Amino acid sequence: MAHSILLFGANGQVGHALQTSLARLGTVIACTREQIDFSQSSEDIAAALEVLTQQHKPTIIVNATAYTAVDRAQSEPNLAQRVNATTPGLLARAAQETGACMVHFSTDYVFKGDKLEPYVETDPTDPQSVYGQSKLDGEHAVASACARHLIFRTSWVVSAHGGNFLKTMLKLAQERDTLSVVSDQVGAPTSANLLASVTTQIVRVLAEQPDTDPRWGLYHLVAGGHTNWHAYACYVIAQARQAGWPIKIQDQAIHPIATKDYPVAAPRPLNSRLDTQKLCKAFDLTLPEWRVGVDEVLQALKSPA
Ligand SMILES: NC(=O)c1ccc[n+]([C@@H]2O[C@H](COP(=O)([O-])OP(=O)(O)OC[C@H]3O[C@@H](n4cnc5c(N)ncnc54)[C@H](OP(=O)(O)O)[C@@H]3O)[C@@H](O)[C@H]2O)c1
Known part of the structure; x- marks a missing residue:
């Protein structure tokens, strides 16, 4: 069956990658802020949605829109x-x-981020920031309104499209003599392309399944392995140097610092590790190591030198 797919947030990191991957399943109607501004009143949103659903008769609705300015x-x-x-x-x-x-x-x-092991889907939530609370409320709103839903929790998204930590580090490494990067927050950089391709594989399997299928629901979806922001920055900068980027900073001038020494408005979880076993078992998947996605992003960006 060729699907009609309404994709929201098509200009974001994940939305941009989804435009390409979801096209394998049918027609993608890529919606941005121009079609629906998510900050409008519920009445205006409902009216705009009515027009879109009447016109396109979607079989799949994908939301990659988010207010991601955490601080x-x-x-x-x-x-x-x-x-x-x-x-x-x-x-x-x-x-x-x-x-x-x-x-x-x-x-x-x-999550609060104080668990010593990777978080599983059933672990108690405890958001420490407005962003985290709003995203948790979003999970509940989606799950309670639509029986046939998939919610993917992810972390540390990276892409050649849009703004992210990797791009910031590349820029600073070409401009600065020293850098201080937090080293006590652990997680898995996850490429938007990985998120898009796994999402598409799963939607292909489930889109026509009834709401009684036990595979609908909440999953953790991140790349394999884990790192911390400092080690991640060092990896990106080393790879870029090797690929010929005009890197100014010396390796020894990238300093690890503690979260407490880098004050920001919104507290971050120290442990951002998400266990993906539920997803891998349900859909027979093996997720690539985080470096694979990071290398692909670096390759897509190419050296300006
Ligand atoms: N980025 C991360 O590290 C990260 C980590 C964990 C989870 N996630 C989740 O992953 C998903 C995708 O994130 P992402 O990294 O792709 O985010 P992103 O690059 O920041 O993209 C978010 C998109 O949402 C759109 N948007 C924001 N406010 C809007 C509004 N009022 N009306 C309409 N559109 C609006 C933006 O539109 P404009 O382009 O017009 O601003 C942008 O295209 C989100 O659910 C996010 O919470 C992200």
Whole structure:
């Protein structure tokens, strides 16, 4: 069956990658802020959704939109809540009403980050930031409005498209003599391409399955292995140097620092590791190591030298 896929957040890191991968399943209607601004009132969102669903009769609705300015969210809680929770709930309701399934993304920030092992889906949530709380509320809004839903919690997204930590490190490494990077937060950099391709594989399997299929639900989806921000920065900079980027900084001038010495508005989890066994078992997947995705992003960016 060729699907009609409404994709929201098509200009973001993950949305951009999904545009390509979801096209394997049918027609992708790529929606950005221009089609629906997620910060509008619920009435306006519902009216805009009505037009889109009437016109395109979607069989799959995918939401890659999010208010991702984690620190700014601390002072804009209402906006973060609307974009990350209220509007996703309305999309899920529209999916339920039109018979479509709903795909949504969430985050490691729903956890406090004090567990010593990787988090599993059933671990208690305890968001420490406005962003994390809004994303958790978004999970609940989607899950309660649409039975046939998939929610993928991910972490440390990286892509050649859009802004992210890898790109910031590359830029700073070409400009600065020294850098200080947090070394006590652990997680897995996960490429938007990996997220998009796994999402597409799973949606291909599930899109026509009934709501009684036990595979609908919440999953952790991150690349294999783990690192910390400092080691990640060192890896990116070393790889870039080897590939001929005009890197200014010396390796020994990239200093590890503690989270407490890098004050930011929103607290981050120290442990962002997510256990992916539920996903791998349900869909017979093996997820590549995080370096694979990072290498691909570096290759896609290419050296400006
Ligand atoms: N980035 C990460 O490290 C990370 C980590 C864990 C989980 N996640 C989750 O992964 C998913 C995808 O994240 P991402 O990294 O792809 O995010 P992103 O690159 O920041 O993209 C978010 C998209 O949302 C759109 N958006 C924001 N506010 C909007 C509004 N009011 N109305 C309409 N569109 C709006 C943005 O549009 P504009 O381009 O017009 O601004 C952008 O295209 C999100 O659910 C996020 O919470 C991300």
